[in-house]
Amino acid sequence: MRWWKIIGLAGAAGVAATGVAIARAERRRRAYTPEEIRVRLRERIESQPEGRRS
Incomplete structure (x- = not known):
């Protein structure tokens, strides 16, 4: 895998985790x-x- 794919997958996982927390x-x-x-x-x-x- 290329480094940009790994960064993209990590970003998608971060967005999904944030959505779950919200x-x-x-x-x-x-x-x-x-x-x-x-x-x-x-x-x-x-x-x-x-x-x-107040």
């Missing part, structure tokens, strides 16, 4: 119910110091 993160994000998201956001706001809240 799809997995999207599935994880969509798994939360709206109420769970509200609770998590409230917890995050409460854990911030008073000066950083």
